[in-house]
Amino acid sequence: MIAALDITPTYYLVVAAALFTIGGVGLLVRRNTLVMFMCIELMLNAANLTFVTFAKALDDIGGQVIVFFTLVVAAAEVAVGLAIIVAIFRRRQDVTADDVSALRG
Amino acid sequence: MEAVLFFVLAAGALAGALGVVLGRNPVHCALFLLVTMAAVAVFFLMQDADLVAIIQLVVYASAIVVLFLFVITLLGVDEHERLDEPHPFQRYAAIVLGAVLLVQVLVVIGNDWATGARSTVGPLDEDGRSGNVETLARALFTDYIWAFEVTAVLLVIAVVGGVVLARRSGRRLPAEGERP
The missing domain is CATH 1.20.120.1200 (NADH-ubiquinone/plastoquinone oxidoreductase chain 6, subunit NuoJ)
Structure with a gap:
Protein backbone atom coordinates (compact mmCIF):
# COMPACT_ATOMS: atom_id res chain seq x y z
CA MET A 1 0.00 0.00 0.00
CA ILE A 2 2.72 2.42 1.03
CA ALA A 3 4.97 1.29 -1.80
CA ALA A 4 2.39 2.43 -4.37
CA LEU A 5 2.26 5.94 -2.93
CA ASP A 6 3.56 8.71 -5.18
CA ILE A 7 6.12 10.88 -3.34
CA THR A 8 5.44 14.48 -4.32
CA PRO A 9 7.62 17.48 -3.36
CA THR A 10 5.11 18.30 -0.64
CA TYR A 11 6.23 15.28 1.38
CA TYR A 12 9.81 16.53 1.41
CA LEU A 13 8.67 20.03 2.30
CA VAL A 14 6.68 18.74 5.28
CA VAL A 15 9.71 16.80 6.54
CA ALA A 16 11.85 19.93 6.11
CA ALA A 17 9.27 22.02 8.01
CA ALA A 18 9.25 19.50 10.86
CA LEU A 19 13.07 19.47 11.01
CA PHE A 20 13.14 23.27 11.02
CA THR A 21 10.61 23.45 13.84
CA ILE A 22 12.41 20.85 15.95
CA GLY A 23 15.65 22.76 15.47
CA GLY A 24 14.01 26.05 16.41
CA VAL A 25 12.40 24.66 19.56
CA GLY A 26 15.68 23.02 20.52
CA LEU A 27 17.49 26.32 20.10
CA LEU A 28 15.04 27.97 22.50
CA VAL A 29 14.88 25.14 25.04
CA ARG A 30 18.48 24.00 25.43
CA ARG A 31 21.02 25.77 27.62
CA ASN A 32 24.20 24.07 26.41
CA THR A 33 25.71 26.31 23.72
CA LEU A 34 27.15 23.31 21.86
CA VAL A 35 23.72 21.70 21.56
CA MET A 36 22.24 25.07 20.54
CA PHE A 37 24.78 25.10 17.71
CA MET A 38 23.67 21.63 16.64
CA CYS A 39 20.08 22.86 16.54
CA ILE A 40 21.15 25.71 14.23
CA GLU A 41 22.73 23.08 11.98
CA LEU A 42 19.40 21.22 11.97
CA MET A 43 17.59 24.38 10.83
CA LEU A 44 20.15 25.02 8.09
CA ASN A 45 19.76 21.43 6.94
CA ALA A 46 15.99 21.80 6.76
CA ALA A 47 16.39 24.93 4.62
CA ASN A 48 18.81 23.04 2.36
CA LEU A 49 16.29 20.23 1.94
CA THR A 50 13.68 22.80 0.91
CA PHE A 51 16.05 24.32 -1.64
CA VAL A 52 16.84 20.93 -3.18
CA THR A 53 13.15 20.00 -3.25
CA PHE A 54 12.24 23.19 -5.11
CA ALA A 55 15.21 22.75 -7.45
CA LYS A 56 13.73 19.38 -8.40
CA ALA A 57 10.12 20.59 -8.52
CA LEU A 58 10.86 23.66 -10.67
CA ASP A 59 13.68 22.00 -12.63
CA ASP A 60 16.09 24.80 -11.77
CA ILE A 61 19.77 24.26 -10.92
CA GLY A 62 19.80 27.54 -8.95
CA GLY A 63 18.43 25.85 -5.83
CA GLN A 64 21.33 23.43 -5.65
CA VAL A 65 23.83 26.26 -6.15
CA ILE A 66 22.32 28.07 -3.17
CA VAL A 67 22.66 24.87 -1.10
CA PHE A 68 26.37 24.89 -1.94
CA PHE A 69 26.70 28.43 -0.59
CA THR A 70 24.66 27.55 2.50
CA LEU A 71 27.08 24.73 3.24
CA VAL A 72 30.02 27.14 2.98
CA VAL A 73 28.34 29.59 5.35
CA ALA A 74 27.53 26.76 7.78
CA ALA A 75 31.15 25.60 7.77
CA ALA A 76 32.44 29.13 8.43
CA GLU A 77 29.83 29.65 11.14
CA VAL A 78 30.78 26.44 12.94
CA ALA A 79 34.49 27.27 12.79
CA VAL A 80 34.02 30.73 14.32
CA GLY A 81 31.26 29.68 16.71
CA LEU A 82 33.19 26.79 18.20
CA ALA A 83 36.22 29.05 18.58
CA ILE A 84 34.03 31.49 20.52
CA ILE A 85 32.76 28.63 22.71
CA VAL A 86 36.34 27.52 23.41
CA ALA A 87 37.29 31.10 24.31
CA ILE A 88 34.30 31.42 26.65
CA PHE A 89 35.10 28.05 28.23
CA ARG A 90 38.69 29.12 28.92
CA ARG A 91 37.37 32.12 30.76
CA ARG A 92 34.40 30.68 32.67
CA GLN A 93 34.87 26.85 32.68
CA ASP A 94 31.29 26.42 31.49
CA VAL A 95 29.35 26.48 28.25
CA THR A 96 25.88 27.21 29.59
CA ALA A 97 24.14 30.07 27.82
CA ASP A 98 22.65 31.55 31.01
CA ASP A 99 26.09 32.12 32.52
CA VAL A 100 27.21 34.40 29.69
CA SER A 101 23.99 36.38 29.41
CA ALA A 102 25.57 39.52 30.85
CA LEU A 103 28.18 39.71 28.03
CA ARG A 104 30.84 40.45 30.65
CA GLY A 105 34.30 38.95 30.62
CA MET B 1 10.04 1.43 -3.37
CA GLU B 81 23.27 18.71 31.63
CA ARG B 82 21.57 20.19 34.64
CA LEU B 83 17.90 19.37 34.56
CA ASP B 84 16.64 22.26 36.67
CA GLU B 85 15.38 25.05 34.48
CA PRO B 86 16.08 28.54 35.85
CA HIS B 87 13.19 29.97 33.83
CA PRO B 88 10.46 27.28 33.58
CA PHE B 89 8.23 29.70 31.73
CA GLN B 90 10.66 29.78 28.81
CA ARG B 91 10.29 26.08 28.08
CA TYR B 92 6.50 26.25 27.65
CA ALA B 93 6.81 29.48 25.66
CA ALA B 94 9.34 27.79 23.36
CA ILE B 95 7.02 24.84 22.71
CA VAL B 96 4.06 27.12 21.97
CA LEU B 97 6.20 29.27 19.66
CA GLY B 98 7.44 26.10 17.96
CA ALA B 99 3.88 24.95 17.31
CA VAL B 100 3.03 28.38 15.85
CA LEU B 101 6.15 28.24 13.66
CA LEU B 102 5.22 24.77 12.38
CA VAL B 103 1.70 25.92 11.46
CA GLN B 104 3.12 28.96 9.67
CA VAL B 105 5.60 26.93 7.64
CA LEU B 106 2.94 24.36 6.74
CA VAL B 107 0.58 27.13 5.58
CA VAL B 108 3.33 28.51 3.35
CA ILE B 109 3.88 25.02 1.90
CA GLY B 110 0.15 24.57 1.31
CA ASN B 111 -0.15 27.71 -0.77
CA ASP B 112 0.86 27.73 -4.41
CA TRP B 113 1.79 31.39 -4.47
CA ALA B 114 4.95 30.54 -2.57
CA THR B 115 6.01 27.97 -5.13
CA GLY B 116 5.20 29.67 -8.43
CA ALA B 117 8.69 30.98 -9.32
CA ARG B 118 10.10 29.90 -12.65
CA SER B 119 13.56 28.82 -13.62
CA THR B 120 16.10 31.63 -13.85
CA VAL B 121 19.39 29.78 -14.14
CA GLY B 122 18.79 26.62 -16.12
CA PRO B 123 17.39 23.12 -15.96
CA LEU B 124 18.69 20.52 -13.55
CA ASP B 125 20.26 18.33 -16.20
CA GLU B 126 21.24 20.39 -19.23
CA ASP B 127 22.46 17.81 -21.69
CA GLY B 128 20.28 14.92 -20.53
CA ARG B 129 23.14 12.82 -19.21
CA SER B 130 22.73 11.03 -15.91
CA GLY B 131 23.84 13.15 -12.99
CA ASN B 132 24.02 16.90 -12.85
CA VAL B 133 27.53 17.57 -11.58
CA GLU B 134 28.49 19.22 -14.88
CA THR B 135 25.41 21.41 -14.95
CA LEU B 136 25.94 22.50 -11.35
CA ALA B 137 29.61 23.26 -12.02
CA ARG B 138 28.74 25.31 -15.10
CA ALA B 139 26.22 27.41 -13.15
CA LEU B 140 28.68 27.81 -10.28
CA PHE B 141 31.56 28.97 -12.48
CA THR B 142 29.55 31.22 -14.81
CA ASP B 143 26.40 32.75 -13.32
CA TYR B 144 27.59 32.55 -9.72
CA ILE B 145 31.32 33.12 -10.18
CA TRP B 146 31.32 36.32 -8.11
CA ALA B 147 29.54 34.69 -5.17
CA PHE B 148 31.83 31.67 -5.51
CA GLU B 149 34.92 33.83 -5.24
CA VAL B 150 33.46 35.64 -2.24
CA THR B 151 33.04 32.30 -0.42
CA ALA B 152 36.82 31.93 -0.62
CA VAL B 153 37.22 35.27 1.18
CA LEU B 154 34.58 34.21 3.73
CA LEU B 155 36.39 30.95 4.49
CA VAL B 156 39.75 32.71 4.89
CA ILE B 157 38.19 35.23 7.28
CA ALA B 158 36.54 32.38 9.22
CA VAL B 159 39.82 30.48 9.54
CA VAL B 160 41.75 33.57 10.67
CA GLY B 161 38.97 34.51 13.09
CA GLY B 162 38.86 31.00 14.51
CA VAL B 163 42.61 30.96 15.11
CA VAL B 164 42.58 34.41 16.71
CA LEU B 165 39.68 33.52 19.01
CA ALA B 166 40.93 30.10 20.05
CA ARG B 167 44.62 30.77 20.62
CA ARG B 168 45.85 31.59 24.08
CA SER B 169 46.65 35.24 24.39
CA GLY B 170 50.16 36.16 25.46
CA ARG B 171 49.16 38.01 28.60
CA ARG B 172 48.53 36.13 31.81
CA LEU B 173 44.91 35.33 32.54
CA PRO B 174 43.72 36.34 36.02
CA ALA B 175 43.63 33.35 38.33
CA GLU B 176 40.47 31.99 39.94
CA GLY B 177 38.90 34.38 42.41
CA GLU B 178 40.59 37.57 41.25
CA ARG B 179 38.28 38.24 38.33
CA PRO B 180 36.99 41.77 37.93
Whole structure:
Protein backbone atom coordinates (compact mmCIF):
# COMPACT_ATOMS: atom_id res chain seq x y z
CA MET A 1 0.00 0.00 0.00
CA ILE A 2 2.72 2.42 1.03
CA ALA A 3 4.97 1.29 -1.80
CA ALA A 4 2.39 2.43 -4.37
CA LEU A 5 2.26 5.94 -2.93
CA ASP A 6 3.56 8.71 -5.18
CA ILE A 7 6.12 10.88 -3.34
CA THR A 8 5.44 14.48 -4.32
CA PRO A 9 7.62 17.48 -3.36
CA THR A 10 5.11 18.30 -0.64
CA TYR A 11 6.23 15.28 1.38
CA TYR A 12 9.81 16.53 1.41
CA LEU A 13 8.67 20.03 2.30
CA VAL A 14 6.68 18.74 5.28
CA VAL A 15 9.71 16.80 6.54
CA ALA A 16 11.85 19.93 6.11
CA ALA A 17 9.27 22.02 8.01
CA ALA A 18 9.25 19.50 10.86
CA LEU A 19 13.07 19.47 11.01
CA PHE A 20 13.14 23.27 11.02
CA THR A 21 10.61 23.45 13.84
CA ILE A 22 12.41 20.85 15.95
CA GLY A 23 15.65 22.76 15.47
CA GLY A 24 14.01 26.05 16.41
CA VAL A 25 12.40 24.66 19.56
CA GLY A 26 15.68 23.02 20.52
CA LEU A 27 17.49 26.32 20.10
CA LEU A 28 15.04 27.97 22.50
CA VAL A 29 14.88 25.14 25.04
CA ARG A 30 18.48 24.00 25.43
CA ARG A 31 21.02 25.77 27.62
CA ASN A 32 24.20 24.07 26.41
CA THR A 33 25.71 26.31 23.72
CA LEU A 34 27.15 23.31 21.86
CA VAL A 35 23.72 21.70 21.56
CA MET A 36 22.24 25.07 20.54
CA PHE A 37 24.78 25.10 17.71
CA MET A 38 23.67 21.63 16.64
CA CYS A 39 20.08 22.86 16.54
CA ILE A 40 21.15 25.71 14.23
CA GLU A 41 22.73 23.08 11.98
CA LEU A 42 19.40 21.22 11.97
CA MET A 43 17.59 24.38 10.83
CA LEU A 44 20.15 25.02 8.09
CA ASN A 45 19.76 21.43 6.94
CA ALA A 46 15.99 21.80 6.76
CA ALA A 47 16.39 24.93 4.62
CA ASN A 48 18.81 23.04 2.36
CA LEU A 49 16.29 20.23 1.94
CA THR A 50 13.68 22.80 0.91
CA PHE A 51 16.05 24.32 -1.64
CA VAL A 52 16.84 20.93 -3.18
CA THR A 53 13.15 20.00 -3.25
CA PHE A 54 12.24 23.19 -5.11
CA ALA A 55 15.21 22.75 -7.45
CA LYS A 56 13.73 19.38 -8.40
CA ALA A 57 10.12 20.59 -8.52
CA LEU A 58 10.86 23.66 -10.67
CA ASP A 59 13.68 22.00 -12.63
CA ASP A 60 16.09 24.80 -11.77
CA ILE A 61 19.77 24.26 -10.92
CA GLY A 62 19.80 27.54 -8.95
CA GLY A 63 18.43 25.85 -5.83
CA GLN A 64 21.33 23.43 -5.65
CA VAL A 65 23.83 26.26 -6.15
CA ILE A 66 22.32 28.07 -3.17
CA VAL A 67 22.66 24.87 -1.10
CA PHE A 68 26.37 24.89 -1.94
CA PHE A 69 26.70 28.43 -0.59
CA THR A 70 24.66 27.55 2.50
CA LEU A 71 27.08 24.73 3.24
CA VAL A 72 30.02 27.14 2.98
CA VAL A 73 28.34 29.59 5.35
CA ALA A 74 27.53 26.76 7.78
CA ALA A 75 31.15 25.60 7.77
CA ALA A 76 32.44 29.13 8.43
CA GLU A 77 29.83 29.65 11.14
CA VAL A 78 30.78 26.44 12.94
CA ALA A 79 34.49 27.27 12.79
CA VAL A 80 34.02 30.73 14.32
CA GLY A 81 31.26 29.68 16.71
CA LEU A 82 33.19 26.79 18.20
CA ALA A 83 36.22 29.05 18.58
CA ILE A 84 34.03 31.49 20.52
CA ILE A 85 32.76 28.63 22.71
CA VAL A 86 36.34 27.52 23.41
CA ALA A 87 37.29 31.10 24.31
CA ILE A 88 34.30 31.42 26.65
CA PHE A 89 35.10 28.05 28.23
CA ARG A 90 38.69 29.12 28.92
CA ARG A 91 37.37 32.12 30.76
CA ARG A 92 34.40 30.68 32.67
CA GLN A 93 34.87 26.85 32.68
CA ASP A 94 31.29 26.42 31.49
CA VAL A 95 29.35 26.48 28.25
CA THR A 96 25.88 27.21 29.59
CA ALA A 97 24.14 30.07 27.82
CA ASP A 98 22.65 31.55 31.01
CA ASP A 99 26.09 32.12 32.52
CA VAL A 100 27.21 34.40 29.69
CA SER A 101 23.99 36.38 29.41
CA ALA A 102 25.57 39.52 30.85
CA LEU A 103 28.18 39.71 28.03
CA ARG A 104 30.84 40.45 30.65
CA GLY A 105 34.30 38.95 30.62
CA MET B 1 10.04 1.43 -3.37
CA GLU B 2 10.73 5.15 -3.32
CA ALA B 3 7.84 5.66 -0.91
CA VAL B 4 9.12 3.00 1.52
CA LEU B 5 12.62 4.52 1.41
CA PHE B 6 11.18 7.98 1.93
CA PHE B 7 9.17 7.06 5.02
CA VAL B 8 12.03 5.09 6.60
CA LEU B 9 14.42 8.01 6.05
CA ALA B 10 11.88 10.58 7.21
CA ALA B 11 11.38 8.63 10.44
CA GLY B 12 15.15 8.42 10.86
CA ALA B 13 15.68 12.12 10.20
CA LEU B 14 12.95 13.21 12.62
CA ALA B 15 14.09 10.74 15.28
CA GLY B 16 17.64 12.08 14.95
CA ALA B 17 16.40 15.66 15.25
CA LEU B 18 14.39 14.82 18.36
CA GLY B 19 17.45 13.05 19.76
CA VAL B 20 19.51 16.23 19.31
CA VAL B 21 16.95 18.28 21.22
CA LEU B 22 16.15 15.75 23.96
CA GLY B 23 19.55 14.13 24.49
CA ARG B 24 21.16 14.91 27.83
CA ASN B 25 24.72 14.13 26.77
CA PRO B 26 26.28 16.41 24.11
CA VAL B 27 28.12 13.44 22.57
CA HIS B 28 24.80 11.64 22.01
CA CYS B 29 23.38 14.85 20.52
CA ALA B 30 26.25 15.00 18.01
CA LEU B 31 25.70 11.37 17.02
CA PHE B 32 21.95 11.94 16.59
CA LEU B 33 22.83 14.93 14.42
CA LEU B 34 24.89 12.55 12.28
CA VAL B 35 21.81 10.34 11.75
CA THR B 36 19.78 13.33 10.54
CA MET B 37 22.58 14.53 8.24
CA ALA B 38 22.90 11.11 6.62
CA ALA B 39 19.13 10.81 6.08
CA VAL B 40 18.99 14.27 4.50
CA ALA B 41 21.93 13.33 2.25
CA VAL B 42 19.91 10.38 0.91
CA PHE B 43 16.95 12.74 0.42
CA PHE B 44 19.25 14.84 -1.75
CA LEU B 45 20.25 11.76 -3.75
CA MET B 46 16.61 10.84 -4.28
CA GLN B 47 16.02 14.29 -5.78
CA ASP B 48 18.84 14.25 -8.35
CA ALA B 49 21.21 16.38 -6.27
CA ASP B 50 24.25 14.08 -6.52
CA LEU B 51 27.03 16.58 -5.87
CA VAL B 52 25.15 18.29 -3.06
CA ALA B 53 24.50 14.92 -1.38
CA ILE B 54 28.21 14.05 -1.42
CA ILE B 55 29.15 17.50 -0.15
CA GLN B 56 26.58 17.06 2.61
CA LEU B 57 28.21 13.80 3.66
CA VAL B 58 31.79 15.10 3.45
CA VAL B 59 31.32 18.55 4.96
CA TYR B 60 28.38 18.15 7.32
CA ALA B 61 28.35 14.52 8.37
CA SER B 62 32.13 14.26 8.55
CA ALA B 63 33.85 17.58 9.10
CA ILE B 64 31.30 19.47 11.15
CA VAL B 65 30.20 16.58 13.38
CA VAL B 66 33.84 15.62 13.99
CA LEU B 67 34.57 19.25 14.88
CA PHE B 68 31.69 19.18 17.36
CA LEU B 69 32.92 15.93 18.92
CA PHE B 70 36.46 17.29 19.03
CA VAL B 71 35.40 20.41 20.90
CA ILE B 72 33.21 18.37 23.29
CA THR B 73 36.13 16.12 24.20
CA LEU B 74 38.59 19.04 24.28
CA LEU B 75 36.47 20.96 26.75
CA GLY B 76 35.38 17.88 28.68
CA VAL B 77 31.77 19.03 28.83
CA ASP B 78 30.31 15.61 28.12
CA GLU B 79 28.73 15.27 31.54
CA HIS B 80 24.97 15.37 31.72
CA GLU B 81 23.27 18.71 31.63
CA ARG B 82 21.57 20.19 34.64
CA LEU B 83 17.90 19.37 34.56
CA ASP B 84 16.64 22.26 36.67
CA GLU B 85 15.38 25.05 34.48
CA PRO B 86 16.08 28.54 35.85
CA HIS B 87 13.19 29.97 33.83
CA PRO B 88 10.46 27.28 33.58
CA PHE B 89 8.23 29.70 31.73
CA GLN B 90 10.66 29.78 28.81
CA ARG B 91 10.29 26.08 28.08
CA TYR B 92 6.50 26.25 27.65
CA ALA B 93 6.81 29.48 25.66
CA ALA B 94 9.34 27.79 23.36
CA ILE B 95 7.02 24.84 22.71
CA VAL B 96 4.06 27.12 21.97
CA LEU B 97 6.20 29.27 19.66
CA GLY B 98 7.44 26.10 17.96
CA ALA B 99 3.88 24.95 17.31
CA VAL B 100 3.03 28.38 15.85
CA LEU B 101 6.15 28.24 13.66
CA LEU B 102 5.22 24.77 12.38
CA VAL B 103 1.70 25.92 11.46
CA GLN B 104 3.12 28.96 9.67
CA VAL B 105 5.60 26.93 7.64
CA LEU B 106 2.94 24.36 6.74
CA VAL B 107 0.58 27.13 5.58
CA VAL B 108 3.33 28.51 3.35
CA ILE B 109 3.88 25.02 1.90
CA GLY B 110 0.15 24.57 1.31
CA ASN B 111 -0.15 27.71 -0.77
CA ASP B 112 0.86 27.73 -4.41
CA TRP B 113 1.79 31.39 -4.47
CA ALA B 114 4.95 30.54 -2.57
CA THR B 115 6.01 27.97 -5.13
CA GLY B 116 5.20 29.67 -8.43
CA ALA B 117 8.69 30.98 -9.32
CA ARG B 118 10.10 29.90 -12.65
CA SER B 119 13.56 28.82 -13.62
CA THR B 120 16.10 31.63 -13.85
CA VAL B 121 19.39 29.78 -14.14
CA GLY B 122 18.79 26.62 -16.12
CA PRO B 123 17.39 23.12 -15.96
CA LEU B 124 18.69 20.52 -13.55
CA ASP B 125 20.26 18.33 -16.20
CA GLU B 126 21.24 20.39 -19.23
CA ASP B 127 22.46 17.81 -21.69
CA GLY B 128 20.28 14.92 -20.53
CA ARG B 129 23.14 12.82 -19.21
CA SER B 130 22.73 11.03 -15.91
CA GLY B 131 23.84 13.15 -12.99
CA ASN B 132 24.02 16.90 -12.85
CA VAL B 133 27.53 17.57 -11.58
CA GLU B 134 28.49 19.22 -14.88
CA THR B 135 25.41 21.41 -14.95
CA LEU B 136 25.94 22.50 -11.35
CA ALA B 137 29.61 23.26 -12.02
CA ARG B 138 28.74 25.31 -15.10
CA ALA B 139 26.22 27.41 -13.15
CA LEU B 140 28.68 27.81 -10.28
CA PHE B 141 31.56 28.97 -12.48
CA THR B 142 29.55 31.22 -14.81
CA ASP B 143 26.40 32.75 -13.32
CA TYR B 144 27.59 32.55 -9.72
CA ILE B 145 31.32 33.12 -10.18
CA TRP B 146 31.32 36.32 -8.11
CA ALA B 147 29.54 34.69 -5.17
CA PHE B 148 31.83 31.67 -5.51
CA GLU B 149 34.92 33.83 -5.24
CA VAL B 150 33.46 35.64 -2.24
CA THR B 151 33.04 32.30 -0.42
CA ALA B 152 36.82 31.93 -0.62
CA VAL B 153 37.22 35.27 1.18
CA LEU B 154 34.58 34.21 3.73
CA LEU B 155 36.39 30.95 4.49
CA VAL B 156 39.75 32.71 4.89
CA ILE B 157 38.19 35.23 7.28
CA ALA B 158 36.54 32.38 9.22
CA VAL B 159 39.82 30.48 9.54
CA VAL B 160 41.75 33.57 10.67
CA GLY B 161 38.97 34.51 13.09
CA GLY B 162 38.86 31.00 14.51
CA VAL B 163 42.61 30.96 15.11
CA VAL B 164 42.58 34.41 16.71
CA LEU B 165 39.68 33.52 19.01
CA ALA B 166 40.93 30.10 20.05
CA ARG B 167 44.62 30.77 20.62
CA ARG B 168 45.85 31.59 24.08
CA SER B 169 46.65 35.24 24.39
CA GLY B 170 50.16 36.16 25.46
CA ARG B 171 49.16 38.01 28.60
CA ARG B 172 48.53 36.13 31.81
CA LEU B 173 44.91 35.33 32.54
CA PRO B 174 43.72 36.34 36.02
CA ALA B 175 43.63 33.35 38.33
CA GLU B 176 40.47 31.99 39.94
CA GLY B 177 38.90 34.38 42.41
CA GLU B 178 40.59 37.57 41.25
CA ARG B 179 38.28 38.24 38.33
CA PRO B 180 36.99 41.77 37.93
